[in-house]
Amino acid sequence: MSTFWLAPQFCLLGLMRGLIQDGLEEFMTDQLPDSWENFVPAMNGFVIDGIGSFLGIVCIYGNRSLFANPLNRSGLDKYYQRLTIFSFVNLCYYWFISTLYTRSSNTHAGKVCNESQSTIANVV
Structure with a gap:
C-alpha cells in the first residue's frame, strides 16, 4: 500500500x-x-x-489506536469508515436544518412580499 x-x-x-x-x-x-x-x-x-x-x-x-507505524498494519479503513458515518450524520443534519431554514425563510419572504404589495396598494 x-x-x-x-x-x-x-x-x-x-x-x-x-x-x-x-x-x-x-x-x-x-x-x-x-x-x-x-x-x-x-x-x-x-x-x-x-x-x-x-x-x-x-x-x-x-482514534489513535488505529494509527500504526507501518501503514499496512494501521486500521485506516476503520478510521475512514467512522469518518464516513460521521459525514453521513452531518449530511442528514444539514438536510434537516436546510429544510427548516428554507421553510421559515420562504414564509418570511412571503410576508414581506404581501406587506409590500399591500403598502403599494394603499399608496396607489
Missing part, C-alpha cells in the same frame, strides 16, 4: 475547502447585517480553520 492512495482524498479536500470558503462567505454576507461585513473573513477563518482543525485533532486523538 502506498501513500499515493490518499492523493484523491486530498484533491477532494482542497476542492471542498475552496467551495466552503466561498459559500460560507456568501452566506454570511447575505445573512449578517451590513455593519458586520468587516468581520466576515475572520468568522469564516474561525469556523473553517479553527473549529475544523480542532475537530480533526479530536478525531485523530480519539
Whole structure:
C-alpha cells in the first residue's frame, strides 16, 4: 500500500475547502447585517480553520489506536469508515436544518412580499 492512495482524498479536500470558503462567505454576507461585513473573513477563518482543525485533532486523538507505524498494519479503513458515518450524520443534519431554514425563510419572504404589495396598494 502506498501513500499515493490518499492523493484523491486530498484533491477532494482542497476542492471542498475552496467551495466552503466561498459559500460560507456568501452566506454570511447575505445573512449578517451590513455593519458586520468587516468581520466576515475572520468568522469564516474561525469556523473553517479553527473549529475544523480542532475537530480533526479530536478525531485523530480519539482514534489513535488505529494509527500504526507501518501503514499496512494501521486500521485506516476503520478510521475512514467512522469518518464516513460521521459525514453521513452531518449530511442528514444539514438536510434537516436546510429544510427548516428554507421553510421559515420562504414564509418570511412571503410576508414581506404581501406587506409590500399591500403598502403599494394603499399608496396607489
